[in-house]
Amino acid sequence: MSNRPRSKLIHLLISKSIAEALLVAAIAIGFYFATSNPDLRGVLDVANAETVNGWAVDEARPWTRVEVQLFIDNEFVADKNAAEFRPDVHSAKRAEDDWHGFIFETPPLPAGEHEARVYALLPNAAGSRRTLQLIGKPFRFLIEPKQTRLGLPQEKGGTR
Amino acid sequence: MSSMEYLKPEDSQAVGDVIGNRALAGWEIASVVSSIFIAEWLASVAVDWMRIAVVVPIGLAFVLSISSHHLRGETLRDLGFRLDNFLRAAGLLTLPMIVTAIVCLAIGWWTGERIDFLRWHISRPLAVQLILGFAWGFVQQYMLQSLVNRRAQIVWGRGWLSVLVVAAIFAGLHLPNPALTVATFVGGVIWAAVYQRAPNIFALAISHSLMTWIVVSTVPASALHHLRIGLKYFGSN
Structure with a gap:
């Protein structure tokens, strides 16, 4: 060559x-x-033995409600629309109305440290695929032995 | 000023001096393999309308391949598009194909798999599927033998070393499907060795189609995983 x-x-x-x-x-x-949705805004405000709550807004479509999923310790817990009353989000000009909050009831958990994560569900245009996008940051929280709602006397070795 | 002479970008003679023939042949192999890997592992699982991106790396691989033949002065006859050695190539393929078919039947019998020569494609007549298999095999064998095998012979010479390299590349392109990787390595050795003795793409494409039919009909479907390769191996659609 x-x-x-x-x-x-x-x-x-x-x-x-x-x-x-x-x-x-x-x-x-x-x-x-x-x-992913670069216009998604939200915060996971609180996670404790009672509730996990925060807010989520799609700034490109602020009149819609964002579907969110709660995971605790990487296990799916619940799914709902972020449509709870959060006037502070509206007054901070992050949303066009007062209804972009989410409140999940914390499920019964054993005593100790846990991590809550809330994700927004993002369907593609064809609806054939859904991806999860983390809202805010993971929230670590502690369940004291007296707060546990498992309904069993753990230290006495009872069973559920 | 040192005595070092810098190459002028417009000086094509100098650019051609930079790299040797063996290195260039190796680069061609790497380039074609990278295109197919991009198609298998990235472009084919791109989301929604971006799936069309798969044609880009495949198209570029063909542009490179055809240009390379032209620039190297290779004729269609050199590449294996010929009929004069068809019977010789078919003769060389017959024994390994019979042995492989017996091994596949034994695997099917040993695993208790129901051997069904009509299950390659349930909604398509077998003859049509065999013709489509021939067409698909023709494209694969062209790229594998007419480019990869010929360039491998420039790098490693004619013989077992280049045959094993071609087979390993062919098997690697079928990762991460374990059954298909093993099957294509065996097939790759047979086809590359036969091509080096009697370069005939038509005979290899027929063999490719027939061996795919035998494998699909005998090896457990669960092991073949719907012949999926690349990132699609892990998906459901």
Whole structure:
């Protein structure tokens, strides 16, 4: 193989590599925008032995209610729309009305430290796929032995 | 000023001197393999309308392959698009195919799998499926043999080393499906070895279609996992 066609082949290989690098970057960016909502705002305010609450707003569509899911210690607990009364979110100009809060009742948990996470559910346009996007930050909370609602005398070795 | 001469970008002679023929052939193999990996692992699982992106790496692989043949002065006959050695290639393929078919039947019998030669595609006549299998095998064998095998022979020479490299690449492209990876490694060794002795893409494509039919009909469907490869192996659709 002489130098001239070899040179052309090298240029082709370099061009192809650049084109594929751009493609991979475009797919990564497309994937990010297809599976997450950059306009989603929200905070997980409180998690304790009684409730887990906060608020969530889709700023691109502030009149809609965001569907949220509660996970405690990575286990699914409950699903609901963020449609509870939160006038503070409205007065802070984060929403167009007062109804973007969520309140979950904390399920019975054993004593000790737990972690609550609330995710917004994001369906794709075709409805064939749903992804979860974390709202705010995970909230770690402690359940004291006297607060446990398991209904069993743990230290006496009872059974449920 | 040092004595080092810098290459002028517009000087194609100098650019061609930068890399040797073996390194260039290795680069071609790596480039084609990377395109297929991008298609399998990234583009084919891109969300929604972005799935169309799969045509880009596959298209680029073909552009590179065809351009490479042209620039290297390879003819269709060199690549294996010929009929004069068809019977020789078919003869070389016959024994390994019979042995492989017997092994597949034994696997089916040993695992208790119901052997069904009509289950390749339940809603399509077998003859149509075999023709489609031939077409798909033709494309794969072209890329695997006419490009990868020929370039592997430039890098490692003709013989078992280049045959094993081609088979390993073919098997690697079927990851993470374990049954298919093993099957394609065996098939890759047979097809690459036969191509080096009698380069004929038509015979290899027929063999590809027939062996796929045998494997699908005998090896447990649960092991083949619907022939899924790449990131799709882990998905449900």
